[in-house]
Amino acid sequence: MTETSGLLGPAEIRGLAGELDVRPTKKLGQNFVHDANTVRRIVELAEVGADDVVLEVGPGLGSLTLGLLASGARVIAVEIDPVLAGRLPETVRHHLPDARERLTVLGADALRVRVDDLAEAPTALVANLPYNVAVPVVLHLLAELPSLRRGLVMVQTEVADRMAAGPGSRVYGVPSVKLAWYGRARKVAAVPRSVFWPVPNVDSSLVAFERGEPPENADRDVVFALVDAAFSQRRKTLRAALASWAGSAGRAEELLTAAGIDPRTRGEQLDVDQFAAIAAKV
Known part of the structure; x- marks a missing residue:
């Protein structure tokens, strides 16, 4: 792989996957973003910069990781797949060598991450989340990491609708209320299927949230x-x-x-x- 300061495109994604013998699995919800413009848009909407410590869940082959590091932020990448976790620092070294000191990779299940596992307190959650565990991951991290003040996550559109729904909505339910305990969620943009490899059979959307004060006098x-x-x-x-x-x-x-x-x-x-x-x- 040649050294470049650019983001990962379709050729790089497939090349990395082939090199690592990675076959995306539905079990881990692996759909890798291969469109640089989508990555730039996510980073822009997340409003992260040099003052942020970003927690990224499921960095995969590193598309979004590179975009986040390019913003100047420090990134803690939590990856459950040991092959992907092991390769991520090398990918950053090749594409953004000056940013490698701002990357920390934690090989772990995001649903088991505790505050003591992290060397720094993350300020923002930005992630392309596995669809089957998106809501539990967000709720767990908000509960476990009080330093998380805001976030932007890519999830299945159906899940995004539930996360951002208000009372009276047909899709308002348990995820809506529990996320509202921590703050305000809103659906901000749709993401076309064509930016992923492999192409998922569901639509995706971005959900932003800001932490607020929980209701008073209640457990x-x-x-x-x-x-x-x-x-x-x-x-x-x-x-x-x-x-x-x-x-x-x-x-x-x-x-x-x-x-x-x-x-x-x-x-x-x-x-x-x-x-x-x-x-x-x-």
Whole structure:
């Protein structure tokens, strides 16, 4: 591979994959971005720069990693595939030799990453996330890493819609409320299938989020258990849906009334603050 300061294109991606004998797997959700303009757009929308420590989950062959490093940011890349994790520093050395000291590679499952695993406190999450674990990864990292103030993640469009949905929306549900606990999420752009190799059979979108203050006077674990219960039977009223969680339908009605919520309401109509208000009455 020749040394270049550019980003990875289709030829480089296929060349690297062939060299490493990498065959993208659905199990790991591997779809590699091979379009440099898409990488530049992601970095621009993420608004990262020299003051940031970026946490990138699933860097794969390094397309987005190179774009993030080109912004001047320091990057902590978390990669579960040992072959890809082992090759990433070499790819950066070839393409952006001056940036190699700003890259740290952590060979790990992002769902198991703890704050003590990281030498620096990341300020932003920017990642092309495996579609099958996108929401659990984002929620885990926001819970575990309070230094994360904002992020931009590429996920399946259907997942992006759920992450950014507000009360009353047809797709509003558990991911929407739990992400709202940490801050505000919004869908910012669509990503065409053609920028990936292999081409996925689903559409992708970018979701941005900014951390805010969680609701006051409520325990997160209690709120999240309440949210799970409310949406487990989303066609039912909260009085019925929360009966098991509260101990009885009567007790659920007492808690709802005390929180100022009509027991005939359905979970999809409440925002995170209202769920917190119910949990505070437990």
